Amino acid sequence: MGYGFLIAAPNSGSGKTTIARGLMALFTSKGYKVQPFKCGPDYIDTKFHAAVCGRPSINLDTFMATPDHVRELFDRYGKEADVCVVEGMMGLFDGYDRDKGSSAEIARVLDLPVVLVVDAKSAAYSMAALISGFINFRKDVRINGVIFNRVGSERHFKMLQQVCDDLGVECYGYLSKKSELEQGSRYLGLDFSEKPETKLLIDLLETHVEWERLLELSNNDKPVHKYTSKNSERTERTLIASNDESFSFIYQENIDQLGNVSFFDPECDIPCLDDVELLYLPGGYPEKHLDALVKAEATRRAIKEYAERGGRIIAECGGMMYLCEKIVTDEGEFPMCGVLPYTITARQKDRKLSLGYRHFTLDGKEYRGHEFHYTQFMGESPISVTQVYNAKGEPVPTPVIRYKNVLASYTHLYQLSTIN
Secondary structure (H helix, E strand, O other), rough: OEEEEEEEEOOOOOOOOHHHHHHHHHHHOOOOOOOEEEEEOOHHHHHHHHHHOEEEEEEHHHHOOOOOHHHHHHHHOOOOOOEEEEEEEOOOOOOOOOOOOOOOHHHHHHEEEEEEEEEOOOOOOOOOHHHHHHHOOOOOOOOOEEEEEOOOOOHHHHHHHHHHHHHOOOOEEEEEEHHHHOOOOOHHHHHHOOOOOOHHHHHHHHHEEEEEHHHHHOOOOOOOOOOOOOOOOOOOOEEEEEEOOHHHHHHOOHHHHOEEEEEEEOOOOOOOOOOOOEEEEOOOHHOOOHHHHHHHHHHHHHHHHHHOOOEEEEEEEEEHHHHEEEEEEEEEEEEEEOOOOEEEEHHHOOOOEEEEEEEEEEEEEEEEEEEOOOEEOOOOOOOOOOOOOOOOOEOOOOOOOOOOOOOEOOEEOHHHHHHO
């Protein structure tokens, strides 16, 4: 296989997602088999990756998984690829505790070279101090080169090239300022299909970035880590709710580890649950598709009957909301499955961001995951069957709900195959 590189940035908003997605699309358009990866627990960037690469993007996360597991993921999913492109998260050294869990840690774990995306808008030689600081901060992180973003002109780029020449670092090119390339909302009306501006992005990168040199960087002769594949041998049938938005936040590794998997869309399919050992209701934005979910009454009834007769369900965030009595929005009240006796509010006045890594112990096992939502329980929060903690070990009020064989929470769990 080819090796790979990691696209990072000094801070969020520098354009690393745009450039990472663009390079993936460019390489794919040239006939290369590109395996995308994403540092951290993000569900949204991975879907943009999949849209342009035609294959699932894999999360690499050193809070939710061990370094050995991260190496095994990289080798297993990347072994058939021509090039592996890893998109970082936030700033290069930003982690849950200093640089723990950061993109830099992923680069160290995988021994990957880093290409730094730098927002050069309204700056020129001052970029030397910033880039020099990142290069020299940690010698165990190999910053191989720079791509400049939001460059104003060819003259502006020549000034930025002088920065790289003086620092002795590769300059792979630039992306000019284009309003069409700015990312839209990451919450409302998400569309993960290949967008019209992707063609513009490909053209700009092909013209102004030395993409063939990036491929040379990827195809070095460094041996990959050797790990035995740990694909699941589970044979029980797992049914997963899945569609474009309301049930769309699923780690690919969870799917692969759950074994005998099939899918259904709660907005339009009536599931046959007779021989299902596990029903998995992942997160997403069900609050954006309430009319369709309400209309699918037979589906909601089948899921409630399955839960009441002792069927095993794991419900995360949007999946948990779907199991509740109802969801309330500014447009009214919408009945859901009624398995859990709670009401969720998605009203604008009640919106509150809950964000961060989570871990808890249940039945002697530790579970890890991530929480990201704006909706809340209406009224008193449910009593949790265990205390949930954040990445620093501080208690958080996120409840874990157990009803019969239902396990539900706002936390998106990783490695579901370990749950009994």
